[in-house]
Amino acid sequence: MARQDNFRDGGVRCRSFGQLRGGLYLGFFLFFLLNQVVAQIRYSIPEEKKKGSLVGNVAQDLGLDLKRLRSGRARIVTGENIHYTELKTDKGILVVNERIDREQLCGDETPCSFTFEILLENPMELHPVTIEVLDVNDNAPIFQNSHLKFEISESAVLGSRFVLESADDADVGGNGLQNYVLTPNDNFDLKQHVNPDGSKYAEMVLQKPLDREEQPRLSLKLLAVDGGDPQRSGTVNIDVFILDANDNAPVFNQTLYKATVIENASKGTHIITVNASDIDSGSNGKITYSFSKSKAGIADLFEIDEATGKIYVAKEIDFEKDKKVEFRVEAKDHGGLTDSSKVEIEVIDVNDNAPVINVMSFTSPVSEDSPAGTTIGIINVKDLDSSENGQVRCTIEGNVPFKIKSNVRNYYALITDAALDRENLPECNITVIASDTGSPPLSTTRTFYLKVSDVNDNAPVFPQSVYSAYITENNSPGVSVLSVRARDPDENQNARVSYILEECEIGGSPISVYVSVNAESGAIHAVRSFDYEQIKQVVFTVRGQDGGSPPLSSNVTVKLLIQDQNDNPPQVLYPVQTGGSLVAEMVPRSADVGYLVTKVVAVDVDSGQNAWLSYKLQKATDRALFEVGLQNGEIRTIRQVTDKDAVKQRLSVIVEDNGQPSRSATVIVNVVVADSFPEVLSEFTDFTQDKEYNDNLTFYLVLALAVVSFLFITCLVVIISVKIYRWRQSRIMCHSNLPVIPYYPPRYSDTLGTGTLQHVYNYEVCRTTDSRKSDCKFGGAGSQNVLIMDPSSTGTMQRIQSEKSILDEPDSPLEVSQKCQLRLFGPFVFLLFLVSCSVPRTAYFSYTT
Numbered sequence: 001m002a003r004q005d006n007f008r009d010g011g012v013r014c015r016s017f018g019q020l021r022g023g024l025y026l027g028f029f030l031f032f033l034l035n036q037v038v039a040q041i042r043y044s045i046p047e048e049k050k051k052g053s054l055v056g057n058v059a060q061d062l063g064l065d066l067k068r069l070r071s072g073r074a075r076i077v078t079g080e081n082i083h084y085t086e087l088k089t090d091k092g093i094l095v096v097n098e099r100i101d102r103e104q105l106c107g108d109e110t111p112c113s114f115t116f117e118i119l120l121e122n123p124m125e126l127h128p129v130t131i132e133v134l135d136v137n138d139n140a141p142i143f144q145n146s147h148l149k150f151e152i153s154e155s156a157v158l159g160s161r162f163v164l165e166s167a168d169d170a171d172v173g174g175n176g177l178q179n180y181v182l183t184p185n186d187n188f189d190l191k192q193h194v195n196p197d198g199s200k201y202a203e204m205v206l207q208k209p210l211d212r213e214e215q216p217r218l219s220l221k222l223l224a225v226d227g228g229d230p231q232r233s234g235t236v237n238i239d240v241f242i243l244d245a246n247d248n249a250p251v252f253n254q255t256l257y258k259a260t261v262i263e264n265a266s267k268g269t270h271i272i273t274v275n276a277s278d279i280d281s282g283s284n285g286k287i288t289y290s291f292s293k294s295k296a297g298i299a300d301l302f303e304i305d306e307a308t309g310k311i312y313v314a315k316e317i318d319f320e321k322d323k324k325v326e327f328r329v330e331a332k333d334h335g336g337l338t339d340s341s342k343v344e345i346e347v348i349d350v351n352d353n354a355p356v357i358n359v360m361s362f363t364s365p366v367s368e369d370s371p372a373g374t375t376i377g378i379i380n381v382k383d384l385d386s387s388e389n390g391q392v393r394c395t396i397e398g399n400v401p402f403k404i405k406s407n408v409r410n411y412y413a414l415i416t417d418a419a420l421d422r423e424n425l426p427e428c429n430i431t432v433i434a435s436d437t438g439s440p441p442l443s444t445t446r447t448f449y450l451k452v453s454d455v456n457d458n459a460p461v462f463p464q465s466v467y468s469a470y471i472t473e474n475n476s477p478g479v480s481v482l483s484v485r486a487r488d489p490d491e492n493q494n495a496r497v498s499y500i501l502e503e504c505e506i507g508g509s510p511i512s513v514y515v516s517v518n519a520e521s522g523a524i525h526a527v528r529s530f531d532y533e534q535i536k537q538v539v540f541t542v543r544g545q546d547g548g549s550p551p552l553s554s555n556v557t558v559k560l561l562i563q564d565q566n567d568n569p570p571q572v573l574y575p576v577q578t579g580g581s582l583v584a585e586m587v588p589r590s591a592d593v594g595y596l597v598t599k600v601v602a603v604d605v606d607s608g609q610n611a612w613l614s615y616k617l618q619k620a621t622d623r624a625l626f627e628v629g630l631q632n633g634e635i636r637t638i639r640q641v642t643d644k645d646a647v648k649q650r651l652s653v654i655v656e657d658n659g660q661p662s663r664s665a666t667v668i669v670n671v672v673v674a675d676s677f678p679e680v681l682s683e684f685t686d687f688t689q690d691k692e693y694n695d696n697l698t699f700y701l702v703l704a705l706a707v708v709s710f711l712f713i714t715c716l717v718v719i720i721s722v723k724i725y726r727w728r729q730s731r732i733m734c735h736s737n738l739p740v741i742p743y744y745p746p747r748y749s750d751t752l753g754t755g756t757l758q759h760v761y762n763y764e765v766c767r768t769t770d771s772r773k774s775d776c777k778f779g780g781a782g783s784q785n786v787l788i789m790d791p792s793s794t795g796t797m798q799r800i801q802s803e804k805s806i807l808d809e810p811d812s813p814l815e816v817s818q819k820c821q822l823r824l825f826g827p828f829v830f831l832l833f834l835v836s837c838s839v840p841r842t843a844y845f846s847y848t849t
Helices: 018-033 058-062 066-071 102-106 677-682 684-688 697-734 813-836
Strands: 004-006 013-016 041-046 054-057 075-077 085-088 093-096 112-120 125-134 147-153 161-163 177-182 188-194 200-206 217-226 233-243 256-262 270-273 287-291 302-304 310-313 324-333 338-348 356-362 375-382 392-396 402-408 411-416 427-436 443-453 466-472 480-483 497-501 515-517 523-526 537-546 553-563 571-574 582-587 596-599 601-603 613-620 626-628 634-637 648-657 664-673 783-789 796-802 844-846
Touching (some): 041 054, 058 093, 102 112, 102 125, 161 338, 177 200, 188 217, 270 338, 287 302, 356 443, 375 392, 392 402, 497 515, 523 553, 571 664, 582 596, 601 613, 613 626, 626 648
Parallel strands (some): 041 125, 256 338, 466 553, 796 844
Antiparallel strands (some): 004 013, 075 112, 085 093, 112 125, 188 200, 217 233, 270 310, 302 310, 324 338, 375 411, 392 427, 497 537, 515 523, 537 553, 571 601, 582 783, 626 634, 783 796
């Protein structure tokens, strides 16, 4: 609210012009910086007031009550002259603190004022206050010299001008110098002039010719009078010596000389040269230059060469004190005639003042959950230079989440530029750089130490998403398996992590039956002993929870892999070892080198290298005839079979795993070397004698023959019935256009994924009794004959199988037709074979489809 009051005491005048000069500007400043309405007030007070004199009622002018001043800890801040006034918070008034001398404070500058701010807290308010110091007439005009001496030729023409020394009055306005008064005389008249800056000087103008013979000397007095009340004055004595005739006075070639000089120019720097000429000759035409009587202090800044008129710098010039210097230069000949010219020297500012940073407020520590835009400090920056040299720009050094914002004048606010994260930035040094735009620029730095306080905003983090550990089966209960550790970047209680085993079930049992976890260290122990063949891995979840409020947590998966031990020996799947019958593999004598006799198939329920099997030939009737594949267990011939080779061959193959220590199993393989069945039957008696039979062998043979005969007749009836049924079905199938889906025996699969049986062998062979050249093979990679001989029976059963690979596509219609014919023809060949056999034992085939 704008207000204007006049105080009777001391003639103090208070004016508030928030609406007149800066209402909108200050409004924006306070809205962004302090979020509070600020009023700017202005007081006027005469100089030389006594200490304790009233300046103004601040509380009333700002619309504040005394409680607000006390609660807000109202105080005067900033400003170079804040010691002149004092704020009485208990009364809400502003009083004079010490003597104020306007001339000392401002010199000849008008109006004279100084500014400071009144700061209130909770909430923060900043009220600018301007004190204007009014001048009183406490200084009389003073001449620099008490005597002035003039030497004037008697030939001086009428109207000649003689510049008089100017008086200096420290007061301004109406209290300053007003006019000059010259004592009455007949020869000279006083003429006064006003400089562009308002200062006055006087000249004596010759009104009547001088006569040295009549009056060689004149004594005058010059009086300088100010306009104060009461009026003050100063005098100077003027002695005029009349010289002999000098008809011509020096004349300057310019009435006004202008020059510029850089502030802080070194002593002796040449500025400008003035020039005057005198048409007289001899000594009357010789000119000397000097400074005219001017204001005090000008002669100290410059010096002039009396002979040449060159003006030099006498001492360093400060732009902040003197922005422009004006004085007059006098040219004088030896006859005493003079002329004067005005010299204006403009001082060019240089950037010789660095900015000054004043801290108004700063808050530390700051919570890390403070939103972006939070104000943490207020600073004031000033630069005494002008123009570009005085324009200040504030920045923050480094890459920190803070920025500086200027709202009004030279005030800046330090605010957060982004959300703070104590884990990444627990503390920070904020370096504020205030630099001006001069050339070269000057800068000032100020460092603020800020600490960020913690909140529980981070959950514990495990370095791995999945932990894996190995434990050997048959372990001891309670053994330590591994430890899980989670890191929480928070601090103190917010970073204390506890470990909890999440409930789950494995095989219907809770996870706590298998493992346990230490809540403090995260160490995981095995509660029980594990068996690899029963359980191969245990997967569970561990939760890490911090001690914050509310607590935060995260989970990690733990895989406990059971390692196998070599605690199981290999198991032989083929050939099957039976106690009641002998299984023999038949090899034709025409077999070439590398002929596949049979394949030993074994598995190991262990895993890894404990299940890697190797096959070795331990014993053999003829070691030079057969070999066993180390990896695949295939028994092959290593040379051509001859007639000299024994018909019956006995091989002992040992199967070993790769465990430490290794385990093994042994299998006996019987091989018959023969081209025809009669040859095999002739050797059968001798072959069966390798077995150890007791004395009741004949009894058992007769009993076996009877049982086999009964079974044979039963099987014969069943086979004929089945064949007839299949024959009917095959005729329907052969005459139909439906696709034929062949049947293949299932493979042997390794449940552990490490089985050694990689191929399926399926043998399907039709052979006559007297020729090995009548084989019918269907897609087999090789053939293998198996001869099963039962010593307790009178017959021999030969199973002939043909190895068949699993096909990717169904058989073609032609193949289906051929197979149908073979299946119809098979039973008849079997019956013919039974009729043609003349051996005393019953021989039969096991035909496999």
